[in-house]
Amino acid sequence: MLNSRVNKLVQELKDTQKEYIRNEKDPELKKKLQNIEKKLNEIPIYHEYNKNLEKINDQLFVVKEELNEYFDKKINN
Secondary structure, three states: OHHHHHHHHHHHHHHHHHHHHHOOOOHHHHHHHHHHHHHHHOOHHHHHHHHHHHHHHHHHHHHHHHHHHHHHHHHHO
16 A cells, blocks of 8 residues: 555646746645655655655666766866
8 A cells, every 4th residue: 555655646746836837836735745755755655756866866876977987087188
């Protein structure tokens, strides 16, 4: 049941984000987004997922930068 709750909230978040952008960043929709995010972050598994996702994104950024530097040196030398 937790899985369906998380999925429902994530889908609601995505839909609300789209609506928020289409409606020129309506302040009421921003509050709704914040409320959904708060509910999601109260779910331990979702919170853990976001922490791990952030770590992975950081690692990917480092790899990307290293590759850019490597190829930049190869191309410019």
